[in-house]
Amino acid sequence: MSSINTNTSAMVALQTLKGINSNLAKTQSEISTGKTVASAKDNSAVWAISKVMESDVSGFESVSTSLATGQSMVSVARTAVESITDDLKTIKEKIVAAQDPSADTGKLDDEISELVSMIESKISGAQFNGVNLISSSGNETILGSLDRSGNTVSTNTINIARQDMSTTATTVATGAVAAGANATNFVAAGTNKGASAIAAGAAEGFALSGMAAGETVTLAIGDRSFSYTVSQADVDSGSDVNEVATANLFSQVMGAGMSGITATYDPAANAADLTINVDAANTLGVNMSVAINAAGSGPLAGLNGFTSSNTVAEIESMINGAIDAAAAFGAVESRIESQATFVSDLGDALKTGIGALVDADMEEASARLQALQTQQQLGIQSLSIANQQPQSILSLFK
Incomplete structure (x- = not known):
């Protein structure tokens, strides 16, 4: 049955052409943007x-x-x-x-x-x-x-x-070490007792006080230097760290074998007290100083003021600190x-992953474009043929 009111063939051809045009527009968008998912409407989850x-x-x-x-x-x-x-x-x-x-x-x-x-x-x-x-x-x-x-x-x-x-040692105060004031001349952490000459045949001493883990006491006698750093292990052992440092300094001084210099250490009387004695034959006397550098002072603390009289051990310690x-x-x-x-x-x-999600396959898009363009031409021709079909009905009335 033919009808001049309803052209079913044209309607089918038109819907087909619309679908082709929609796919063609999407493919052209992929080619122009390089993405299959360019906006949230393309694929909201992937986008x-x-x-x-x-x-x-x-x-x-x-x-x-x-x-x-x-x-x-x-x-x-x-x-x-x-x-x-x-x-x-x-x-x-x-x-x-x-x-x-x-x-x-x-x-x-x-x-x-x-x-x-x-x-x-x-x-x-x-x-x-x-x-x-x-x-x-x-x-x-x-x-x-x-x-x-x-x-x-x-x-x-x-x-x-x-x-x-x-290069500067951390010190808080300075003062001379008085001879004979052994038990009362305390050296507290963070202070420095300046150099003081010991007369020939005399003695000069000090008593350590208030030292803590990480603090270093340095005893200088003439051109020799002795030091000890309190470790956390010393603190954890329960020992008096002042006594530990004093005993260590005493051992170093006695082991040095310095001519005319001896040390007196009586832990029973005062375990934190150390006295340095100068032989009477040493008519020139000798300078002595005590310093305690605060915990955390750098490996070069004390380098400022260095002279050729400093010991190889001192500079070697600094070299090792710099190397560390x-x-x-x-x-x-x-x-x-x-x-x-x-x-x-x-x-x-991540960029590769993003590309795998949203980037267009350009080879596939190119092939699809060619196919859709052909389908579009065929669709247009089919619609044109369908639109001409009612014209054939006129021949029936001639």
Whole structure:
């Protein structure tokens, strides 16, 4: 049955053409944007996942910047400490050279003073963007990564321990050690008793007081120096740390075998009291000083004021401290470098994942475009034929 009111063939052809045009528009959008999911209406679930991943990628780019800054900051500090270590080795050479009786100690002292000034200049100048990791103690924190658990994101940080390379010992007060005031002349933690000459045939003493873990007592007698650092193990043992330090200093002095110098130590009378005796034959007397550096003072504390009369043991301890500081910076720099590589790889992996979710397969889209364009032409022709069908009815009335 033919009808001039209802053209079923045209209706079918029109709907088919509309479907073809819709698919063609979608394919052209994929080709122009390069994405199968360009907006939430294309696929809301996939679009939401991709946007979360894109925000993480942006976050990791910021993390990479933070890591690059941190690595540069640590690299500056490590380079400075390595250079300082070389300078300390040179100072050691000067101190060793001063052991020669014919050495010009005055010139050696001048050279050491210049080296110390150069070290101090390096310490103050070893900064990156205003941050100096070797001028004081404490910690710096940099962003290391982002951790996601569901909808919750937290930061993962890397701690960088500062290495205090200050050259001045931490002291609070100064004063002379009075001869004969052994039991009452207390040396409290954080104080320094200045050098005092002991007359020939006389004695001079001190009693330690208030020492704690990490604090170092240094006893200087003439050109010799003896020191002891209270450890946490000393504190945990239940012993009186003042007595432990005194006994250790006494043992060092007696073992040194210094001509005309002896030490008197009577733990039964006062276990924290040490007296230094000068033989009457020593008509020149000898200078003695006692200092306690506060806990946490850096490995170079006391370098300021160093002369050729300082001991090889003292400068060797500083060299070892500088080596340890450089090694600590090297370790954290290596960790930051490794973390930066991981973050970069993770960002690339996320980008690949996002592409797999939303990017269009251009080969497939190209083939589909060709097919849809052919279908569109056929659809237009079919609709044209269907629209002409009512015209044939006119021939029936001729």
